[in-house]
Amino acid sequence: MQVSSPISQQVSYLEYQGKYKGLLGWITSTDHKRIALLYMFSMMVLFIVGALLGLGMKLELIAPGKTVMEAQTYNAFFTVHGVIMIFMIVIPGLPAVFGNFLLPIMIGAKDVAFPKLNLISWYVYILGAILVISSVLFGDGTPDTGWTFYAPYSFKTGTNMLPAIFGAFVLGFSSVLTGLNFIVTIHRLRAPGMTWSKLPLFPWTLYGTGWIQLLATPIVGITLILVALERIFGIGVFDPALGGDPILYQHLFWIYSHPAVYIMILPAMGAISEIIPTFSQKHIFGYKAIVVSTLAIAFVGYFVWGHHMFTAGMSNTSQYAFSILTFLVAIPSAIKVFNWVSTMYKGSINVQTPFYWAVSFIFVFMIGGLSGLVLGALTANVYLHDTAFVVAHFHFIVFGGTGYAFFAALHYWFPKMFGRMYDPKWANTGWVLFFIGFLALYGPMFYLGMMGMPRRYYDYLEQFHSANILSTLGSWVMVFGLVVIFVNLFRSARNGAPAPVNPWNGKTWEWTVPSPPPVENFDRIPEYKEKEGPYEY
């Protein structure tokens, strides 16, 4: 199928000398592993920016009244923080980094189906990021609408919205191309003997994610274009002054953006489903249940968007329907939690850093998920809507879910990606700090929301002071934990002990190739025989 040069089999993808040297050799490479690292490093830079913005917001909230910034600056902070974190980090995060790196290797392919398109996706991603950042640097004021760009404010505000809106559109386009690429890859490039029922779970979740990316993103794409056109020409579609309906904007926005939550969480669940069997040294419990619940989440996730709008004005019938569907979508997520816990039961558990991250993922994910049910209940929602409770809920899910899974995956596959082991002591220290900081940062927000503190305000009443101090302290501990994690990984990538082929005794195919993998992944395309599979311990 592919003609290869004989040298490339011995040379790792990190050392391989292509047509160009240095950085140019990376940004022109269509190798899925290099593209994965391109994504990883660009995301890391953006993540640092987003995290600093978050840190700034928490600092402002350390005391009531103005502390370090004006109200308008605070609005700009939470907008840019949200746009960066959602559109540039958590939506593309696991698929673009670990999906790109591991999907071809896990299914026994030499690359994704469309390698050039894959590189183009990264360029499109960078273009989108530049557009969003340019809205901060140029023009009359940083966007202040929040990451949701709600109409009519998003075309009435005087701030520099256009680049941010186009940036979000372009980032969506990148996400569509990646999803398309993965779906075709999984359909066409699975190695001989890898039937659908032997496909490892991380690729399975990427498959479900791919379909959501494909079928949901265009809706928000056209919606954002309409907001932009509304701003430029005044077409009237979302402008009540011209007969348009701003609620319609909310519907269209959430028709994408709720499924987007599952774009974020499905690959995270996939990574956890790889890590837990490896560190329990046991076959994953209920493989089929995990696959079916993945597809069920992808499917039902389309029909719950209305729960973001319970208080925005909709009929009672729609409220009931959306509320029930919201409860339903919790079931497949809960099934997965049972599967992970049951996989550990009677396994021979090897407690390593990725395992710590994976179990803490389950812990915070459950808190996030159950608080989601509180918000999905109609009566509770009326009370808690737009309070700090919502902020706590989605940070437990999005940061607690996707973020923890990202770090779990990073510590799990790091030896494979860089060919070096990291220092487990520092890695564990970083995890402990992060975990404590995380709970201290977001935990109090549940309480604050219940007590009635609204979200997105730079000020609050005196009675919320002590919980806010705890939350701000938590943010410092968490960021300190992040620093420990990053410094450890950076040092290890250069000076760590060389990693063996299979440091954790995993059974999926990425653990059969050298660390780091050679340019073309495999000397010979692997094959599954009748009784073999990805989790046979």
Add this chain to the structure above:
Amino acid sequence: MSQVIHHEDHYDAEGSKIGMWLFIFTELLLFGGLFLIYSVYRYKNPDAFHLAAQELELFGGLFLIYSVYRYKNPDAFHLAAQELDTTIGAINTVILLISSMTIAMSTTALQKGQKKITLLLMVTTVVLGIVFLVNKYFEWGLKFEHGIFPGSEHMKTTLSQGEILFFGLYFVMTGLHALHILIGLVLILVAYYRITNGTVHANRPSLLENAGLYWHLVDLIWIFLFPLFYLIH
């Protein structure tokens, strides 16, 4: 030896066709969002949409008689102009249908190895696409002349909110469609170039097939746009 060299012999016709179909799904959903908005507003403003659609009525003669009864002060010049551009809409529909046929024929010709006929049919498709855009240009131009364009004072003072919405959607949807025509034309031209330099041929027809698929999509979307804006009352 370049980094990409090992991908070059990887050719998967089936895979690239699946990829194209998936992309077409996303395009359909892109327009799907607009169709959704259209139907919501049509449902909310039935009379205004009815009225505005009349102005894009196909059969000018009938329309004149009809509208004399319908409107109290029909501005004859205004109506004549409207009549013209709705005829253009019908002509454009025929043009796109024919162009879909020619691009399909070119794919068949390529598979049979008839390179010259393939290229000729592709050129025909491109010419038809350009004629479509020229017609569209005049149609829009007339609208602009009569002060019907997004954000115009004329629209805000003389038209109802529903009609403003109708024309807003009309410009967005036909404009986005015209953009897709342009993209389709570029794709066909790329395929044309690749056929002349021999990298697309009877055994590797994917690029032309996919360009053809895309062109059919563009055609199909127009088949929906045309009745929504010109025929339905």
